[in-house]
Amino acid sequence: MEPYKPAQVHIIKDLDAAKAISDPLRLQIIEVMIPAPLTVSQIAAKLGLAQSKLYYHVNTLEKYGLIQLVDTTVHGNIIEKHYWVTAFDYHLDHDLYNFNVSEPEGKENIISMALTTLDVVREDFARSIEARAFNLEHGADPHPRRVINAREIGWIPDDKMEIFQKKLNDLIHEFVEMDTPDTEQGHPWALNVFLYPTFYFEDQKPDEQQS
Numbered sequence: 001m002e003p004y005k006p007a008q009v010h011i012i013k014d015l016d017a018a019k020a021i022s023d024p025l026r027l028q029i030i031e032v033m034i035p036a037p038l039t040v041s042q043i044a045a046k047l048g049l050a051q052s053k054l055y056y057h058v059n060t061l062e063k064y065g066l067i068q069l070v071d072t073t074v075h076g077n078i079i080e081k082h083y084w085v086t087a088f089d090y091h092l093d094h095d096l097y098n099f100n101v102s103e104p105e106g107k108e109n110i111i112s113m114a115l116t117t118l119d120v121v122r123e124d125f126a127r128s129i130e131a132r133a134f135n136l137e138h139g140a141d142p143h144p145r146r147v148i149n150a151r152e153i154g155w156i157p158d159d160k161m162e163i164f165q166k167k168l169n170d171l172i173h174e175f176v177e178m179d180t181p182d183t184e185q186g187h188p189w190a191l192n193v194f195l196y197p198t199f200y201f202e203d204q205k206p207d208e209q210q211s
Contacts (some may be wrong), residue, residue: 004070010087015109017064018092022112024119026057030066030085037070037084039209048127058083066090089176112152121192145187153198168193 013016021027025047032038032046040058044051061067062083071082093112136142156164175191 002067004084006085007087008197009089009091010066011091011093013093013095014064016108017066019112020060020064021066021090022116023057024116024123025054026061026066027116027120027130028124029057029061030090033067033083033085034088037082039080039082041080052177114196117192117194121190124190165195167196 013023021030028047029043032043038046040051040054043058044054047054058067062069065086067083067085069081070084073080073082097146132140172191172193175189
């Protein structure tokens with residue numbers, strides 16, 4: 001029997017599964033499990049959380065096929081379950097991630113996923129700063145690494161934006177291709193891109209402007 005290996009991509013087509021993954025903590029659980037299978041105690045140690053806070057979330061991820069049990073070990077009277085991701089990357093089906101503002105469910109889906117991503121970035125960044133400070137205090141070698149944090153607003157024609165998006169997608173693909181989870185080289189990096197058309201409410205309704 002060949003050893004289990006996650007798929008490259010898992011397409012989430014079920015709304016309940018999409019809602020299950022739309023939780024900052026569950027996304028972090030998935031992220032720390034990508035390199036190798038982990039037990040709940042190992043996940044808790046990596047995230048700096050109590051094990052009791054994770055069982056419900058791990059069970060939810062398993063229920064919707066986002067992670068799966070791959071091994072069980074016994075240490076005395078303790079049974080440890082080892083979980084691994086079902087895929088190295090998760091994509092939402094386009095029908096679930098649809099910016100259709102005429103349908104409340106479509107609007108709620110995209111807002112929920114976007115806010116979840118932002119929450120994950122915030123919590124991951126804060127934890128990383130705390131964990132790095134802890135490691136340095138306990139003798140880790142200093143290794144300065146640059147952080148890029150930028151927010152820009154630009155008034156850009158659609159044709160130029162299409163070209164820019166193509167270049168940006170190519171850079172994201174290059175980042176993914178550099179990933180070497182099966183080696184001891186390198187260091188984990190998080191790349192978060194949130195590019196979207198921004199809108200504002202008009203001060204007056206169209207019929208009021210004509211009066």
